[in-house]
Amino acid sequence: MRAPRQGQVDVELVETVGDDVVPAAEPGADWRELLRRVPARAWAVTAVVVALSVGTVGAVEWRADRAQAARLAETEGLTVSLAEPLAEVWRAPREGVVGVVGDVAVLHGGTSEGVLGVGVRGGETRWEQPAGGSGWCWLERVGRDERGTGRWGAAPARIEPGEAVLACADSRYSGSGEQGSDVTVVDPVTGSVLREFAMSGPGTGSTSEVDDGVASLGLDEEGRVVGSRWDLFTGERTWEYVGPRVEQGSQGVRTSSDGDTMTLASGQVSVTLDAWTGEVVGTEGSTRPVVQELDRLQLADGGVAVSSVIGEERLELVVQDEDGQQRFLTGGYALRPLVDDGSAPQTLLLSSPKRPGIMAVDARTGDELWRSRVSSWQVAVLAGLVVARDEQRITALDARTGVTVWTREDPAPATGTRVLTDGRVLLTLVRGSDGGTDLLARVAETGKELWRAPAPVAEGYLEVLPDGRVLVLGAGETVALAP
Incomplete structure (x- = not known):
């Protein structure tokens, strides 16, 4: 034996077999015999380790599922479960939803004249009014004593009875070129008419809803900028504006409103009014860009x-x-x-x-x-x-x-690309292979197709009720779907 180097010692290794050590396999030994030689205590330790590993993974997954479920429970705008195909609950002869007040869904649009109130659960007709047949309808908050947003978003909100009135403005034109609107204010729960009034308007311009009222802005016959506003709750005119004469540009007269202001632009001149007071915002007739x-x-x-x-x-x-x-x-x-x-x-x-x-x-x-x-x-x-949806595909980033995590070719119908979800499944309308429209459900995390079914209306678009049920609107009808 050679001498050890400095700092090293020779160590003699002796192999022993204890209770917890599996003996080395002898040549030709049967694997069943080897398993029988493993001490019971070693099997017990192994079982505990495996159980702890599986339990740890299961606990992590359980906590993740609970966390996701809690997060989804607090998320607004989710529909009912989309895990299974949806069935028709009711169908009504309108193709647009204005909103839901109490247990009444207010519908408007399509080939049918006027506005309709139906039971949100069963779709039975509660009331019908001819108002809005040649114009538009919206819900306006009541009981506010200061300016602020009086309307809700595009999706139907959960509105309690007494919180809103329904307003419908029907456009009116005269032989002299003067235009205006006939405004009808309706109780959205009962359909009873609360008040009616006629508002005059300029010969060229537009009419739009503003805080607690409806207003017009445009040019009169002399080319002057004119505007006015009527209060929905009294039917009275609250302000009137007469401004400078302007020359119409090649693009004509352009008007817009964001609910707080109203703007008219013609050529290089623009006028912006405060929709609440009628006062000029900025410099009258200024050529500076309007914000x-x-x-x-x-x-x-x-x-x-x-x-x-x-x-x-x-x-x-x-x-x-x-x-x-x-x-x-x-x-x-x-x-x-x-x-x-x-x-x-x-x-x-x-x-x-x-x-x-x-x-x-x-x-x-x-x-x-x-x-x-x-x-x-x-x-x-x-x-x-x-998750982003366009006219040809749906993509998850x-x-x-x-x-890009996944992308799928899902050509959308001409009416829109709205996506609904329950937090786990995505629901869209797609063009079917037969030229019709299908409802298509995909798993959000993977994009995998879960189910497909023919849409209840042709060329429709999707909306969701406050209770999470799905609406398909189009072709003169509104159809409610649920699991």
């Missing part, structure tokens, strides 16, 4: 993202703290998710007609997180994914990186 607010998106941390259009072309986004302190300013429009389960906090999605695709920025700093060439103005945020 018109398009949307206010409330953020999860209490901030707000205000999207505006500058002039007629440039979109601008200002993100502010709850106290109005500006965080950052950038170009583009803040996308309002159809559903947001809170799985992508501090992520703000933007779009712009001048920039293809979707961009994500940090809602606190405005720093760009990612950019995707997937284009859509309708998105949903679910399970850490941003990783909300943190923007990387």
